[in-house]
Every structure is written in structure tokens, then in C-alpha cells.
Amino acid sequence: MIGRLLYDVPRHALWLLGLVLVGLIAAPLFANDYLLTVLILILYFAYTGQAWNILMGFAGQLSLGHALYVGLGAYVAAALYVHYGIGPWIGLPVAILISVASGAIIGFLAFRFGVAGVYFAILTIAFCEFARIGFDHLGWLGGSGGMFLPVSNHTQNDLWHLRGQPVMFYYLILLLTVLAFVLCHLMLRSRVGYFWQAIREDEEAARSLGIATFRYKMAAILVSSAMTAPAGVFYAFYYNNLFPEQTFFILRSIEIILGPIIGGVGTLFGPVIGAFVITGLSEALQELLTLYGFDTPGAKRVFYGVCLLVVVMVLPNGIWPPLARLLRLGRRRDTTERQP
Amino acid sequence: MTALLEVANVSKSFTGLRAVADVSFSVPQGSLFAVIGPNGAGKTTLFNLIAGVFAPDSGTIAFAGARIDGLRPDQVCRRGIGRTFQLVRPFPTLTVEDNVMIGALLRHSDPPQALRRAHDVLWRLDLFDKRAQLAGALTLPDRKRLEVARALATEPKLLLLDEVMAGLRPTETDRMVEILKKLNGEGGLTILLIEHVMRAVMSLATHVLVLHHGAAIAEGAPEEVVRDPAVIHSYLGTEAM
Amino acid sequence: MSADIYLNVAVGGLLTGLIYGLMALGLSVIFGVVRVVNFAHGEMMTVAMYLAVILFANYGLDPLLMMLPIAVLFFVAGYLMQLGLINPFITRPEYMQFILLLAVAIIIVNGVLIVFGPDAQTVQTSYAFDSFAIGPLIVDATKLYAGLAALVVASALFAFFRFAPLGKAVRACADNQIGALVVGLNVKRLYALSFGLGLACVGAAGAIIVLVVDVTPPLGPAYTLLAFVIVITGGLGSMSGALIGGVLIGLTEAMAGLFFTPSAKSMFAFAILVLVLLFRPQGIMGQKLS
Numbered sequence: 001m002i003g004r005l006l007y008d009v010p011r012h013a014l015w016l017l018g019l020v021l022v023g024l025i026a027a028p029l030f031a032n033d034y035l036l037t038v039l040i041l042i043l044y045f046a047y048t049g050q051a052w053n054i055l056m057g058f059a060g061q062l063s064l065g066h067a068l069y070v071g072l073g074a075y076v077a078a079a080l081y082v083h084y085g086i087g088p089w090i091g092l093p094v095a096i097l098i099s100v101a102s103g104a105i106i107g108f109l110a111f112r113f114g115v116a117g118v119y120f121a122i123l124t125i126a127f128c129e130f131a132r133i134g135f136d137h138l139g140w141l142g143g144s145g146g147m148f149l150p151v152s153n154h155t156q157n158d159l160w161h162l163r164g165q166p167v168m169f170y171y172l173i174l175l176l177t178v179l180a181f182v183l184c185h186l187m188l189r190s191r192v193g194y195f196w197q198a199i200r201e202d203e204e205a206a207r208s209l210g211i212a213t214f215r216y217k218m219a220a221i222l223v224s225s226a227m228t229a230p231a232g233v234f235y236a237f238y239y240n241n242l243f244p245e246q247t248f249f250i251l252r253s254i255e256i257i258l259g260p261i262i263g264g265v266g267t268l269f270g271p272v273i274g275a276f277v278i279t280g281l282s283e284a285l286q287e288l289l290t291l292y293g294f295d296t297p298g299a300k301r302v303f304y305g306v307c308l309l310v311v312v313m314v315l316p317n318g319i320w321p322p323l324a325r326l327l328r329l330g331r332r333r334d335t336t337e338r339q340p
Numbered sequence: 341m342t343a344l345l346e347v348a349n350v351s352k353s354f355t356g357l358r359a360v361a362d363v364s365f366s367v368p369q370g371s372l373f374a375v376i377g378p379n380g381a382g383k384t385t386l387f388n389l390i391a392g393v394f395a396p397d398s399g400t401i402a403f404a405g406a407r408i409d410g411l412r413p414d415q416v417c418r419r420g421i422g423r424t425f426q427l428v429r430p431f432p433t434l435t436v437e438d439n440v441m442i443g444a445l446l447r448h449s450d451p452p453q454a455l456r457r458a459h460d461v462l463w464r465l466d467l468f469d470k471r472a473q474l475a476g477a478l479t480l481p482d483r484k485r486l487e488v489a490r491a492l493a494t495e496p497k498l499l500l501l502d503e504v505m506a507g508l509r510p511t512e513t514d515r516m517v518e519i520l521k522k523l524n525g526e527g528g529l530t531i532l533l534i535e536h537v538m539r540a541v542m543s544l545a546t547h548v549l550v551l552h553h554g555a556a557i558a559e560g561a562p563e564e565v566v567r568d569p570a571v572i573h574s575y576l577g578t579e580a581m
Numbered sequence: 582m583s584a585d586i587y588l589n590v591a592v593g594g595l596l597t598g599l600i601y602g603l604m605a606l607g608l609s610v611i612f613g614v615v616r617v618v619n620f621a622h623g624e625m626m627t628v629a630m631y632l633a634v635i636l637f638a639n640y641g642l643d644p645l646l647m648m649l650p651i652a653v654l655f656f657v658a659g660y661l662m663q664l665g666l667i668n669p670f671i672t673r674p675e676y677m678q679f680i681l682l683l684a685v686a687i688i689i690v691n692g693v694l695i696v697f698g699p700d701a702q703t704v705q706t707s708y709a710f711d712s713f714a715i716g717p718l719i720v721d722a723t724k725l726y727a728g729l730a731a732l733v734v735a736s737a738l739f740a741f742f743r744f745a746p747l748g749k750a751v752r753a754c755a756d757n758q759i760g761a762l763v764v765g766l767n768v769k770r771l772y773a774l775s776f777g778l779g780l781a782c783v784g785a786a787g788a789i790i791v792l793v794v795d796v797t798p799p800l801g802p803a804y805t806l807l808a809f810v811i812v813i814t815g816g817l818g819s820m821s822g823a824l825i826g827g828v829l830i831g832l833t834e835a836m837a838g839l840f841f842t843p844s845a846k847s848m849f850a851f852a853i854l855v856l857v858l859l860f861r862p863q864g865i866m867g868q869k870l871s
Binding site (some may be wrong): 113304312 | 618674675676677679680681683684685687688690691692694695798802806809810813826842843847851852854856858859862
């Protein structure tokens with residue numbers, strides 16, 4: 001099966017990938033605390049970016065409200081832990097369920113009624129904003145004052161309750177990112193993946209080939225929202241505090257899409273590369289500014305905007321496609337020989 | 341010969357404009373059936389009705405004995421009707437191979453198998469050598485053949501071709517005619533085509549239907565139809581009579 | 582609560598709604614003609630608001646007087662922006678335009694945060710606390726002036742599109758781009774003109790709304806969303822729809838703020854958006870979408 005998975009990946013690409021993976025696994029041995037938190041942030045966005053990419057890059061539906069799924073996952077897991085002492089691993093399926101349910105509602109409303117393109121994007125923003133304002137009024141979830149998870153002794157790594165040192169969180173998010181990568185790779189070359197791409201390219205033409213577009217678009221939003229929920233659980237237990245104003249803030253949704261857009265929407269490596277580039281650069285910028293005494297919260301975000309602007313104008317398909325061509329990492333085409 | 345497609349008293353209007361007016365005809369199994377008529381005669385609307393893009397206002401459409409009017413386009417395709425578009429719609433950022441493979445995935449859910457079927461079709465349509473090219477980068481004749489290949493990959497019993505010769509040079513037209521003759525003759529594929537290029541119609545069609553202002557004004561063998569006064573009138577006007 | 586209070590709040594909402602309508606009118610013109618989704622619409626409005634604040638704070642210039650110069654400035658900016666930045670994106674996939682303007686929006690909203698800080702800025706004119714008593718109504722002077730100014734600007738725009746040859750040319754361009762090209766209209770220039778006009782509306786609206794609302798950086802994205810809700814509710818491409826939608830939303834906001842908590846105001850706007858998208862996507866005044 002591994003052979004089937006990798007039959008058209010060029011040899012040197014596999015070596016490169018392996019090298020990067022080894023590097024990432026060994027990173028905590030060489031990285032200081034600060035660098036580790038940056039890496040965690042990078043991997044977090046590599047993960048959420050991949051989840052978002054399924055809906056946009058594969059199925060072609062632009063969601064600008066993905067923070068909704070993160071937030072729902074976070075609040076559900078946090079609430080279960082704070083109010084009932086239920087650990088995050090049990091809370092995870094519940095979080096996924098709630099996220100998927102909201103994805104199903106949005107998807108059904110949008111796709112059944114033909115809400116597409118920019119209208120769909122606005123709909124997703126509206127739902128997330130709805131949650132942001134709504135959660136402010138939910139006292140049981142902390143309201144606008146926030147929900148806090150009890151922080152315990154950090155020297156013990158409690159994997160069951162996700163209480164512990166950053167290293168534990170690092171390996172957790174690394175695992176999630178790798179799993180997401182494998183899943184996306186599998187989906188991309190499955191029947192579903194091809195049908196998604198057909199819908200993305202030309203929905204009417206896809207229909208004329210027998211593809212039940214409503215069903216597959218729903219599948220895309222369900223998978224995407226399901227995949228995003230664990231990031232929410234991670235977020236809740238890593239940061240230990242949730243505020244509706246922050247968790248469902250539109251900037252969160254924008255942060256999620258930065259990686260894939262800069263890296264390359266619809267590609268496998270795009271979201272990961274993009275996350276490394278944008279998060280790495282913006283954190284570096286932030287460090288540089290504080291070093292010189294400029295403590296401006298808006299500067300990092302202006303940087304996001306500028307990067308987005310540059311990419312969209314100069315490299316609309318993202319960094320990955322030209323990079324892949326340069327390093328000759330594209331799909332091997334010579335394996336599809338056929339005897340006439 | 342049994343009728344594969346039965347169109348009975350089908351009408352369709354768009355905000356006051358009667359695009360298709362009470363059209364009836366049967367497409368026999370194994371035939372090469374051409375629909376001709378001046379621009380705006382309602383030919384593409386007729387196709388869209390058959391393919392499920394719109395539902396008729398009145399009338400019925402039956403395929404292999406079962407009603408298909410009112411079904412969605414993807415349902416119609418699954419029943420066994422493939423179609424091409426007048427303005428070709430390839431999947432531009434995907435390769436030729438992927439384009440056709442997506443068509444093949446309808447009947448073969450295992451991607452490697454679908455790929456093999458796609459290769460078969462590509463060979464038949466003379467596109468195998470270009471299989472790794474991006475569909476968006478193809479020339480128009482190649483795109484037209486890709487469109488046919490992709491629809492063919494869904495293994496239809498009836499293929500709807502909308503002006504597949506438009507924009508082709510005479511040599512390319514002949515090539516396409518050859519391919520279609522083979523598909524119809526050897527493959528037994530029933531083909532319903534809209535065409536303006538009379539050269540292709542005369543050499544291909546076993547039956548011809550003429551539409552004008554949404555209504556059927558003549559039907560029969562090609563030689564008869566082109567001599568029909570009403571047909572000449574519709575194309576050339578009363579002066580020509 | 583007495584009926585008077587409802588009436589006063591409603592009238593206040595109506596007047597504010599007129600200004601919203603002017604802002605949305607700008608979006609409608611841009612989308613209707615140039616077919617560009619201006620996701621930075623609200624952010625640009627906050628720039629106009631901040632501009633009015635500076636002019637008032639440093640030079641004592643009344644925003645009502647500054648409405649016209651600011652509108653002209655925004656017109657020029659819009660014209661140049663269309664020619665320079667946006668034009669190449671008209672042929673690109675829709676989501677690319679969206680991201681482009683999203684990037685602009687991010688830069689503006691955070692740029693404004695850096696320059697002006699997060700605190701609210703206000704304009705306190707000499708008549709800020711005046712009000713008119715008309716029967717049972719007590720109308721704020723600021724709201725009345727601002728609302729009327731918005732109405733005047735909107736009417737001028739309507740007249741332009743209805744009667745001026747250039748306005749008709751723009752409408753021709755919106756209806757049928759190829760036809761316009763064939764007839765010899767300079768489509769590129771007309772696009773730039775339309776974008777300029779759209780932003781002029783934003784500039785004017787921003788200048789006068791600062792009399793009624795305090796400006797903070799997050800107001801930008803909030804207004805962008807509001808503009809879209811209004812335009813979609815009123816009917817994309819319909820100018821009268823934009824005004825009607827604006828008034829409707831202004832009223833809804835005001836009444837929602839009265840019956841529920843003020844923070845629930847935007848929830849109602851979103852609820853309306855969802856309902857419109859689902860049941861009447863062409864909006865109140867729009868043509869049925871094919």
C-alpha cells in the first residue's frame with residue numbers, strides 16, 4: 001500500500017521529505033523554549049491550513065470563517081473539561097461532532113440554495129461573527145470574560161489531560177500535521193479527490209460527467225470542519241484560555257488561510273510551506289521590532305497584508321509550484337506508460 | 341430499430357421567449373442523428389433539456405424506456421447520456437489524462453482502473469501523446485477532442501455533441517468525422533449531434549431533424565431534408581425560393 | 582416604553598441608515614459596473630472617518646463641509662487604484678480579487694491601528710448636542726444633518742447616472758461590456774471612473790458618519806460586512822436597493838438595540854443576510870438571477 005501511495009513521487013523528493021521529518025522530530029533537542037513555541041505555532045497553522053485547503057483548494061469553496069470550527073472545538077472540549085472533568089481525548093469526538101454539525105448546516109444552507117463564490121465566503125464570515133457575538137452572551141461558557149482551564153504543575157507531562165510542557169504539545173501538533181498530510185495525500189488521489197477537483201475547475205462540466213456535486217461539496221465541508229476541530233481542542237489545552245472576541249475573531253480565520261494562499265492553494269505542500277514562511281517571517285519581524293523598541297501590535301498584521309498582496313499579485317499560485325519546478329519535485333509522469 | 345431516446349411534445353420558454361415549441365422526435369438505437377437549424381432555433385436548449393440542465397415546461401423525454409425529464413444533469417449522465425458543450429469546458433489546470441480519468445471514474449471507482457480506461461479512450465481519440473499536457477494549454481481542435489473523450493469515458497449509450505465541428509479547419513473536421521463514424525459504426529454508440537457544418541452532417545447523419553424558431557419543421561434522411569422547401573426557406577429566406 | 586421612544590429610535594435609525602445606504606451605494610456601483618468585490622470597503626470608510634477627525638481636531642473644519650473635498654480625494658484615489666492595482670484582476674478568478682482586496686483591508690485596518698491607536702476618536706461639533714423637536718419627535722441635529730447630506734449625495738449620484746451622458750455610458754458598460762467596447766466607449770476609463778465614484782461615496786459617507794459614530798479600527802471590517810449585507814439585501818447592482826437596504830438595516834439595528842442588547846444589533850443584520858441569501862438571493866430590488 002505504501003508503494004501505491006508513493007508510486008509517482010520522485011526519489012529525491014522522498015529523501016527530502018524524510019530529512020525534513022527527521023529534522024522536525026529532533027527539533028526540541030536543539031531549539032530553545034522560544035523557538036519551540038514558534039515551531040508549535042507554525043505547525044498549528046500548517047495543520048489548520050491543510051484542513052481549510054480541503055474545502056478551498058480541493059473543492060473550490062472559499063471559506064473565510066474557519067475560526068468557527070476551531071472555536072467550537074475549543075469551547076466544547078474546554079467546557080467538558082472545566083465543568084465535568086472530562087479529559088480532552090474523550091472531548092475530542094464531541095468537539096468534532098459539534099464542528100461537523102455546524103459545517104453541515106452551513107454547507108446545506110449554502111449548497112442547497114446555490115450560494116457560491118463570494119456569497120458563500122460572506123456567509124461563512126457571518127456564521128463565525130454570529131458565534132463571536134453569541135458566545136459573549138453564553139455564561140456557561142464564560143461569556144465575554146472568558147473561559148479558563150485549570151493550569152497545573154507543568155513539570156509533569158499528563159498526556160491524558162493534556163497538561164504539561166511545550167514539548168508534549170509540540171509532538172502532538174507535529175503528529176496531527178503529519179496525519180493531516182497523509183490524509184490529504186490519500187484523498188487527493190482518491191475518487192473523491194478527483195471529483196472535488198472537477199467541481200473546483202468547473203461545476204457544471206462536473207455535473208455533466210455524472211458527479212453529484214451537492215453530495216461532494218457537502219463531503220468537503222464536513223471533512224474540512226471535522227479536521228479543523230482537533231486544532232480547536234489543541235488550542236484550548238495549549239493556551240488554557242478562551243475568549244469569544246479572540247477565538248472567533250475574523251483575523252483568526254484570515255490567519256488560517258494565509259499559509260495555503262502563500263504556499264499554494266490546492267497543492268499538497270502549499271499549506272505547510274506557507275505556514276513555515278508566513279509564521280516564521282512574521283514572528284521574526286515581531287522579534288526584530290521589539291528588539292528595536294517598537295511594540296506595535298498592528299505591525300505583524302500589516303506584514304500579513306503585505307505578504308498576501310505580494311503573493312496574489314506576483315505569485316498567484318503560491319510559492320510551492322515554482323519551487324517544486326525548480327527542485328523538480330513534481331509528480332512523475334513517466335510511470336503512466338501503457339502498451340497500445 | 342428501437343428508439344433509444346423519445347422526445348414527446350417538449351416545450352420550454354424563457355420569460356416570454358418560446359425557445360422550444362412542441363418538439364417531438366425519436367432517436368433510433370445505433371443511429372447518427374443530426375439536429376440542424378439556423379442560429380437561435382432552439383437546438384442547444386433542446387440539448388440542455390435532454391441533458392437535464394433545465395426541465396421542460398411540458399412534454400416528456402424518455403431514455404431507454406424510462407422518463408428522464410426533470411432529472412439533474414448528473415443523474416442523466418449516470419443513466420447513460422454523455423454530452424459536450426458548445427463552448428468547450430475542459431478542467432483547465434488538470435492534465436488531459438486527469439480530465440478523461442474523471443469521466444472514467446463514474447463507472448470505475450478505482451483510480452488506477454479509471455486511468456487505464458482513460459488511456460483507452462485517449463488512444464481512440466488520438467490524444468494519448470498529449471496526456472500529460474494541461475487541458476488549458478491545448479489548441480481548440482485538441483480541446484474539442486478532449487471534450488468528446490471525457491464524455492466518452494463515462495461509457496454513455498447516447499452521446500450528445502453540441503457543435504463539435506465549430507471552429508475546426510476542413511482537415512480537422514474530417515478527422516473528427518472519422519472518429520465519430522468509428523464510434524458509431526464499430527462501437528455501436530448512438531450519437532445525437534447539433535451541427536452547422538453541412539459537410540459533416542451529410543457524410544455522418546442517418547437521420548436529420550430541422551428546427552426553426554423552436555419548432556421542428558422537417559425530419560428524415562439527410563438527402564430529403566435538404567431538399568425540403570420549408571428548410572430552404574428557413575435558412576435562406578423567401579428570396580431563395 | 583412609550584411609543585415616542587420607539588418613534589425616536591426608529592427615526593434615528595432611519596437617518597443613520599441613509600448614511601449606511603450611501604456607503605452601500607458605493608459598493609453597489611463598484612460591483613455593479615466593475616464587478617469587483619471590494620472587501621476593503623468598510624476599511625476605506627474608516628480612513629475617511631479618521632481624515633475627518635484630523636481635519637476637525639487640528640483645523641476645526643466641520644465634517645459636513647469636508648464631505649465634498651474628502652469625497653473628491655477618494656474619487657481620485659479610487660480612479661488611480663482601479664487603473665493601477667485592480668484592473669489586471671478583472672479577468673482573474675473571483676476569489677483572487679477577493680484576496681487582493683482582503684489584503685488591502687488588512688493593511689488599512691492595522692495601519693490605522695498603528696497610526697491612531699485603538700481608542701475611539703470623536704468629532705464634537707458645536708451643535709453636537711442640539712436637537713430638533715418636530716411634534717412628538719426629538720431628532721438629533723447631527724443625525725439629521727448627516728442623514729440629509731447622505732440623501733443629497735445619493736440623489737446627485739442617481740441624477741448623474743440617469744441624465745449625464747457619462748453616467749449613461751457607465752451604465753451601458755455595466756450592462757454589456759462587449760457592446761460598450763464595440764460602440765467605442767473607453768471601458769478602462771469608465772471602470773476607473775466608476776471605482777472612483779464608488780469610493781467617493783465611501784469618502785462622503787465616512788466624513789459625515791463621524792458626526793454620529795465614534796471611529797475605532799475594528800469599525801472597518803464591521804462596516805465592510807454591513808455594506809455587503811445591505812447590498813445583498815437590497816439587491817446587488819441596484820442603486821435604489823442599496824439605499825433601501827441601508828435604511829432597512831439602520832432601522833433594524835436601532836430597533837434591535839432597543840429591544841435587545843446593543844451588541845445583538847449585528848446579529849440581526851447577519852440573520853437578515855442569511856435569510857436573504859436563502860430565500861431571495863436577488864435582494865429586494867434585484868432582478869431574478871438566472
